[in-house]
Amino acid sequence: MAAEYVPPVQKGFGQLVDSLFLLVLVYCSLLAPLLLKAPEKQVDATAAKTQVSWQELGQNPTMQAQWKKLGYDREQAAPIITSKFDYEIEPVSLIVTVLVIAGYFGFVLLVSDRQYRQVIAEKFSE
Template sequence: MASEYVPPVQKGFGQLVDSLFLLVLVYCSLLAPLLLKAPDKQPDQAQAAAQVSWQTLGQNPTMRAQWQKLGYDAAQAKPIITTKFDYAVDPASLIVTVLVIVGYFVFVLRVSERQYRQVIAEKFGERRDELLAITE
């Protein structure tokens, strides 16, 4: 009779390292577009302040009050208000993203298959080949 299978347990330090690694990856993936964006050419602040008003930006008194609560004046708010969202897809970035996701998926499947085979071998011993043939 085969002994009961006890899966390996990851130590607390390993879990901490894994969590920190994933946190750094998420942070970098969120920060990367900001770091890779080309800097906008800003006009002189004094010149921009002279030409911009809340009325020219199409802001009513309620909107103006909210901008001021956030600490913006008309010149500071202008780039935020006038910049339109760019929904253009960069093909190179899309391809890299797809390759990373597919690569990670293949990696997880390979590792899972190895671990699955290891569990079958440990749990069922001599019936291993028969069971693995059924799953293929």
């Protein structure tokens, strides 16, 4: 007869360490893109005009008020408004991300399979 399965009990300190570790991982994953960002691109000559009106930038009075609340005048806001976002996907970063997620998923499946089989063996074998 197989020994009765007794699930492991995690102490409060272990839960605290696990929680802090996950918090640090989330923080690092959110901070990493800011630390590793590409250098700023040059603004084109049309965006660098000093005498540009809010209307030329396509901003209505409500938008103008919001820019002013943020502390931008029209010369400071012009490069931000006229520059387009760059949505390039870096293949290396994408592959690393996919490998990390797939590796973690495989690890979870492997550990869960072992625990599941142990519990099933305890419950149904006599």
